[in-house]
Amino acid sequence: MPRPLIVYRTGNDLDLNEVTALYEASTLGERRPIQDQTRMQAMLQHANLVITAWAHTQLVGISRAFSDFAFVTYLSDLAVHRDFQKQGIGKELIRQTQLAGGPHAKVVLLAAPAAEQYYPHLGFTHRPQAWMLDGDAALH
Template structure:
């Protein structure tokens, strides 16, 4: 059976239930607060660069990012439904995010442990100077 045609859309006007189902089916849900609907809705609503992949009417991939469209785009979520992985959908989502983020804007991200080897394979370089402060951490 041939793979369905994948189409791509820009915009965050997607159904929250579809997004949550995708996160769960991609394993990204293990690292996102998918049971906190209000928080997930805010994450979707406030992302200013969202690219989605569709197989017909089914949401099968998402790139959720924050960008200034000039210097940097933070790719906060990249998810592809497990049944559609290894078809180039994630790579295409990143390409479209890169194009939409601006010709000179770099993309930065935090890789999931299982995806650490994927990003160098497609051209990302490791940046050891990155730092992270958890949302509930106290600044000393």
């Protein structure tokens, strides 16, 4: 059976139920607050660079990022539906995110443990200097 044509779109005006279903079908839902519709809607609404992949009318991939369009683009979510993985969709979502972020902006991300080996194959460089403070953690 031939693969469906994948169409890429830019913009965050998306149906939250479709986005949540994609997160679940990609395993990203395990690490995102998909049960909290208000929080998920805010995450989607406030991202200023969202690229999606569509097979006909089905949302099959998403890159949700924040960019200043000059220096850095933070790729916060990359999800591809399980049934559509290993077809280059994730790579194309990253490529389009990189292009939209501007010619000099670097792409920064935190990899999920299961995806750590994916990014070096695409040309990403590991930087152990990353630091994270959980949202409910107090500064000392």
